Amino acid sequence: MTIKQTYGIGELAREFDVTTRTIRFYEDQGLLSPRRRGQTRIYTPADRVVLKLILRGKRLGFSLAESRDLISLYQPSSDNRHQLDALLNKISEKREQLDQQLRDIQGMREHLDDAELRAREAMRQLADNAETFKE
Amino acid sequence: MTIKQTYGIGELAREFDVTTRTIRFYEDQGLLSPRRRGQTRIYTPADRVVLKLILRGKRLGFSLAESRDLISLYQPSSDNRHQLDALLNKISEKREQLDQQLRDIQGMREHLDDAELRAREAMRQLADNAETFKE
DNA sequence: CTAGCACTTTACGTTTACGTAAACTTCCCT
């Protein structure tokens, strides 16, 4: 075998550092739908990818609903023209949102650069004062 | 005068497209502390900047507590060495988080590229079918 | 066989970030 075919819920929980409760909650919200062996949930590599996408969305502040949308973008179950147009519009919107986030990140980085400079400056002052007392 | 010196709450609310309730809530959480003229809140340009920072944080999925931290980074009220070290550590952590977000955004962009390709492909299929029926 | 671990469902609890309604006060306008 090349890759493990299935995963248990605890296994995934450990790998992605979430609780099993969280994974079940995502299923409850219609984001995951693993197979069952009896009562027990069996996750496929595809399920694992979906979970990964959800968590990536979370890191960017996306709601589960938004992540669900983003994931469903990948399966153009859309069969008519109108649906596809709507899809392309959504994609375009998301792109703009990501661009805004890029700008925000850049802004934050500058903010952090400033903060670091100020902190280092404050430390220099401390060092200077110590020097003064020594001499 | 060059720039307006003060702002009313409604004014800021309109400018940033939030409700006055939201702005008062931020004050309640210790993120803003505008002057008062009687009961009425008077916001300075500095307050306005803070609000801007909060909203930028929100767009990146930061909690108000995180934004409060980020903003306070800018005023190194820290007076001793230990505090400053902690500050630099926080800055470093935030930087890593932003880097992770950058990677996530890149991943999402590729995801969107894929989705768009698939959607356009699906549309081509529709067009082709229409063609078939015509001839 | 039973102890223990991982899994299950059900359901109430919690935090964050506001929404919304009620009941004022203040100011401005006609």
Next chain:
DNA sequence: AGGGAAGTTTACGTAAACGTAAAGTGCTAG
């Protein structure tokens, strides 16, 4: 003077995203 428009406080309500406890099932190692 009277009535909006915009401000205020107080307080209960709500959606999202889980946490947490209770009570039960199922396998497996000793």
